Amino acid sequence: MDPLADLLDGVRARSAAFCRAILEPPWSMRIADGAMLALATTLRGHAWIVPDDGAPVLMRTGDVAIIKGPQPYTIADDPATPPETVVHPGNRLTTVDGVDITDELRLGPRTSGQSPDGSAIVASGTYQVSGDVSDRLMKALPDVVHVPRLSTQAPVMELLAQEVSGDGPGQQVVLDRLLDLALIATLRAWFARPEAKAPGWYRAQSDPLVGPALRLIHDDPARPWTVASLAEKVGASRASFARRFATLVGEPPMTYITGWRMALAADLLRSSGTTIDSVARHVGYANAFALSVAFKRVRGVSPSHHRTGA
Structure with missing residues (x-):
């Protein structure tokens, strides 16, 4: 997708x-x-x-x-x-x-x-x-x-x-x-x-390297992606892929992946009765603690507080 x-x-x-x-x-x-x-x-x-x-x-x-x-x-x-x-x-x-x-x-x-x-x-x-x-x-x-x-x-x-x-x-x-x-x-x-002035993630979809990488991220956000693994999948060197991604999308690959995972997690926490541990695994984190650390760093609140506030 x-x-x-x-x-x-x-x-x-x-x-x-x-x-x-x-x-x-x-x-x-x-x-x-x-x-x-x-x-x-x-x-x-x-x-x-x-x-x-x-x-x-x-x-x-x-x-x-x-x-x-x-x-x-x-x-x-x-x-x-x-x-x-x-x-x-x-x-x-x-x-x-x-x-x-x-x-x-x-x-x-x-x-x-x-x-x-x-x-x-x-x-x-x-x-x-x-x-x-x-x-x-x-x-x-x-x-x-x-x-x-x-x-x-x-x-x-x-x-x-x-x-x-x-x-x-x-x-x-x-x-x-x-x-x-x-x-x-x-x-x-x-x-x-x-x-x-279309956003970078939209313009980059037509790029032969970054476009496929974005589709890989969105198809499987829970996969333990790294810059190296994405670069290998699209047939580019790590350094050139990282530069091209940041230039076209407007942020580094791992920053984009983290932001997308946090958005998915935020919606899952609002809309479902699943445990935080299940949400964590769905978006690529090993357990609830790992998700909580990342979520609080990016969003400023813990997943449980986000769910209570929602």
């Missing part, structure tokens, strides 16, 4: 919340659903994404955006248009004064608006993301990722838009899978753009 696949493994749609809003200017929606990650596309017209602490981003028809939460933000026909509607968890809609208008604005399954003939249509799906593994991906993204239509995988977005407008059997599962595909396609398109 490659680094992006591993990081995306914890960012999967499971009963994701979807919404298709049909709008007519002037319009403005305050998004306060607390989602950690949202993927939005403009199916008709345009929309401005207005972060509270950032520059507005214009989405034209067919563009796709990934918005990091959980802080609220605004989507509007114009950055100056004040919000009229607030979107809460579960696609509950209220006025800015708190009056529930969900039923009043419902036009169909997962669809809201004043009229089906509005000049703008915005479709979105949200993820609840948690865990240290997924956090490594989140830290590599700006608050708003904007990918123009020409760079997006249009068939995936069109399928997603069609499915949101219907109400067929098994729809939630279909929507979840399509949202995952759309997210992956958008991330690939974004990281391929010069302005993305």
Whole structure:
């Protein structure tokens, strides 16, 4: 498995919340659903994404955006248009004064608006993301990722838009899978753009030496890797491999391995009832004591304290 696949493994749609809003200017929606990650596309017209602490981003028809939460933000026909509607968890809609208008604005399954003939249509799906593994991906993204239509995988977005407008059997599962595909396609398109400044671990995947080494690390994090053993596996000298890895990834091989193991351990400690000794062996440490020493050195707390805090 490659680094992006591993990081995306914890960012999967499971009963994701979807919404298709049909709008007519002037319009403005305050998004306060607390989602950690949202993927939005403009199916008709345009929309401005207005972060509270950032520059507005214009989405034209067919563009796709990934918005990091959980802080609220605004989507509007114009950055100056004040919000009229607030979107809460579960696609509950209220006025800015708190009056529930969900039923009043419902036009169909997962669809809201004043009229089906509005000049703008915005479709979105949200993820609840948690865990240290997924956090490594989140830290590599700006608050708003904007990918123009020409760079997006249009068939995936069109399928997603069609499915949101219907109400067929098994729809939630279909929507979840399509949202995952759309997210992956958008991330690939974004990281391929010069302005993305893709993280080293992503750029290095295409390198003939470092790319295979990263896949080896992610396929078997518990293996007792050394710089020498990785270099031998990819057919390079120890010194040249270490230099190339550090240059492309931005940190030495063993530092990367330790960081990845600590992220895996942190998530396992949060999400499972397994013993610390079992977690230690899963991520490449001989026993709980060895993991505790490494975890406290890197994270500043012991595994047991991390688990209690989580």
